[in-house]
Amino acid sequence: MRRSTLGRIWPGATAVVLFLAFVFPVYWMFSTAFKANKDIVSEDPVWFPASPTFEHFERAVEADGFWTLVRNSFTVTLVAVALSLVIALFASFAVARMRFKGRKSFILVMMMAQMAPWEVMALAYYIIVRDAEMLNSLVPLIAIYTVMVLPFTVLTLRGYVAAVPKELEESAMVDGCTRTQAFIKVIFPLLAPGLMATSLFGFITVWNEFPYVLILNKDASAQTLPVWLTGFRTAFGDDWGATMAASSLFAVPILILFVILQRKAVGGLTSGAVKG
């Protein structure tokens, strides 16, 4: 009898403990950002900012060129993710639905590309970009980020395309659609969750990337938010209030996007993996 009570309680109790463990760092970031300085550096941790202040956010936002960096970050991320989505959509359709010579090699190339240690190849790219006289421009960044997220996008989208039953496409074609029409009318809408999931992963990757910006774009007008955030700590010393405010501002767009897309995004990998 006792054991069954325990058996009923433990999953719930574990879930609550795990929830707290996963949420706490996020909570601590936001709450620190709103605390007065004396509460941040206090002997006893202040668990809740009783009288929230916005001074840390003001200090972070008033840092030089903040809004330029915001614009650059959004430009680079949105363009790179959109480009990789379009390119990947074509490729994933080909590998999921058609048999052709070189298909296997293409998949292998994509898997290998996913393994590229981009961070340590930044110098090679720097030399290429320097010789092309394209330093301090957003274009080389967009190009490299597109390729950075492309393999994952192709391989994941392939799973989504393969998960759409071939019969749907075939019956559309029996009804008189061409292959292209069948794709646009029948398959594309069903791929919406896959496109959302992969764009989310791409968004996170590009939004975060900074070694390339750091090396290619010394000019502050062509940098992005991660550079600002990593430079922030050294610029402000141990100003944890401002640092956590800056981190919050940096994290918020992703958190919002994730909350919106989360339901669609989940299960993306599995539809590809389980199919095999």
Added chain:
Amino acid sequence: MSAQIEEVAATGPASRTGKGAAPPPRRGPGRLARGAPYLLILPAAAVTVLLLGWTLLKNGLLSFQNLGPRQLIQHLTEWTGTDNYAEQLGSSEFWGVTGRSVVFTLANVVLIMALGCFIGLLLARLGTALRLLLSVGLVLAWAMPVVAATTVFQWLFDQRFGVVNHVLDKLGWHSMAGYSWTSGQFSTFFVITVLIVWQSVPFVAINLYAATTTIPKELYEAAALDGANARKQFTSVTFPFLKPFFLATTFLEVIWIFKSFTQVFAINEGGPDRLTETLPVYAFQEGFGSQHFGMGAAISILTIVILLALTAYYLRLVLKQEEDEL
């Protein structure tokens, strides 16, 4: 595998034509249709070859050069043959870092897979409200950008004002009150591991949960009829069904953890005394830190080779599977 090029899906409707329905008139696999897959993969292949291939090639060429700040600024090319490789392969430091990277990767991947699978199966058992609660926690951790998460963990584990030390002190572990987490190799790795596991588990857990929902209920019913208990049901139904998922996820995690740079670098820049350098950080420090760019390039090539060796098993498996498919 047939060497002949054909559109697989096109054979579907074509085979029905014999049954006398009124199919749309279809051309055979003409030239355009045969070229279609190549046109479709062309953009992806082109940008990958152009940007990744070219950068990789450049990186490979740099690895055979003596490239310091002087050569870089003056656009000089000094070939040194395989010197960079010989130096690395002959140094105990390189092998030390390699061993550390492999152990670090394995430890993290095992933790992530074990905890992720546990939480994924837990999600499947929970009621709607608790499942939603836990999912929210997981999604928030998952969505935190790496750069922001790393700053937050520096703050959590701060020596003087970090909440971790406060709590440990309050729990009676008074020696931890002013503990410097980044002063020792193991404690630094501990912080990095907690950060990486915290951020990686949600991906595994949520996807595993999503995968369990696709397991046909009949399989469990059949297992239950055969008198299988919960554990037997896991080993005979859940696990075999999810095996492709486990393999794919483990492969991705191995790549991601082995390559992870931001977390390892940002927590303590590979310190103390370069004791927490993993291969990507080592390549970065040797290349950029010591301004010996050719050496950095050589280490990055070696990193790729080691990563390929670590994932060779999975790559082979996928290639074999591709042959059976379609």
